[in-house]
Amino acid sequence: MTRFKLNAHPEIKEGQHAIFAPSQKFLTRDQLTTEQLDNIIRAKYAAQIGTIIHAEAARMILQKKSVTKAKVIDRIYNALWEAHIPDRLNTPELYLDTVLPYVKDAIGFDLIPEQPVVYQYPIAYGTVDAIRYNPVKHELRIHDLKTGKIAASLDQLIEYAAYFFLEYHLKPADTSIILCIYQNGEILTGIPKASDILPVMSRAIELTKYVKNNYIGGDNDAV
Numbered sequence: 001m002t003r004f005k006l007n008a009h010p011e012i013k014e015g016q017h018a019i020f021a022p023s024q025k026f027l028t029r030d031q032l033t034t035e036q037l038d039n040i041i042r043a044k045y046a047a048q049i050g051t052i053i054h055a056e057a058a059r060m061i062l063q064k065k066s067v068t069k070a071k072v073i074d075r076i077y078n079a080l081w082e083a084h085i086p087d088r089l090n091t092p093e094l095y096l097d098t099v100l101p102y103v104k105d106a107i108g109f110d111l112i113p114e115q116p117v118v119y120q121y122p123i124a125y126g127t128v129d130a131i132r133y134n135p136v137k138h139e140l141r142i143h144d145l146k147t148g149k150i151a152a153s154l155d156q157l158i159e160y161a162a163y164f165f166l167e168y169h170l171k172p173a174d175t176s177i178i179l180c181i182y183q184n185g186e187i188l189t190g191i192p193k194a195s196d197i198l199p200v201m202s203r204a205i206e207l208t209k210y211v212k213n214n215y216i217g218g219d220n221d222a223v
Contacts, residue, residue: 019044045089050147052079054129057099057145058113061106061130072100095147097185102145105180106130109141117163120208123216128160133168139176140164146183154179154190161192162200172197 019041020026026040056079060067076092076099106113111130118125130143142160146152157179165172172194181188 017044042089045085046148048083049080049085049089052076052083052085053095053099053147054114054145055079057103057106058129060103061111061113064107067100067103067107069096069100072096072103098147098182099145101187102130102143102182105182106143109143111141111143117160117167119163119166119204120212123211124163124166124204124208126156126160126163128164131160131164133164133170133175137176138174139178141178141180143180143182146181149184152181152183152188154181154188154192157181157190158192158196158200159204162197162204165197166201166204172201 017023026032032040053076056075060072060075073092073096076095077090080090080092105111109132111132113130114127115131116125116127117131128142129145131141133140140161142157142164144152144157161172161177161179164170165175177192177197179190179192
């Protein structure tokens with residue numbers, strides 16, 4: 001029996017999805033308007049653009065050099081261009097009022113970018129956009145950069161803080177906690193209390209224990 005030979009398509013990387021992927025059923029829907037089509041394409045590239053901007057912001061923070069509006073625009077534009085983002089979507093000025101203060105503050109507060117906080121790998125961990133714990137002042141500062149338009153809450157940063165305290169065996173009650181979200185040209189700042197963090201830590205311990213006992217095996221580490 002002769003077997004039909006299918007094309008290999010090495011250009012498609014693992015995890016990639018087409019703009020018009022059949023799983024989205026765009027082609028079998030009613031006629032799309034130009035606005036709907038543009039929104040689909042922008043949504044397709046949004047995550048990639050956000051990832052690129054985060055990576056470039058992290059590089060600027062690590063270099064610890066003063067940044068200007070022109071420098072931020074130039075670096076984001078070049079990073080997007082190198083990633084073959086369409087020219088129509090290569091608009092770094094849209095992110096300037098968010099990225100510039102984020103990078104400046106991260107450098108000013110001497111934060112570490114893209115730092116994992118791990119309670120139990122591979123069950124409970126995350127990567128913080130920028131973080132610093134000052135053992136002298138007993139101060140934890142977590143900053144988060146958001147490139148999307150939908151308003152974010154501090155819940156994600158509270159979970160990062162919970163993982164931090166679990167990982168390093170520190171007490172929220174003994175620590176000043178500052179959480180900042182940079183989004184849409186604004187900064188959302190939260191100063192949670194220990195009573196905000198402790199229930200999240202307990203929940204992390206509880207859920208991790210369930211996963212380990214029922215799916216992975218082994219005893220949960222005492223915290």
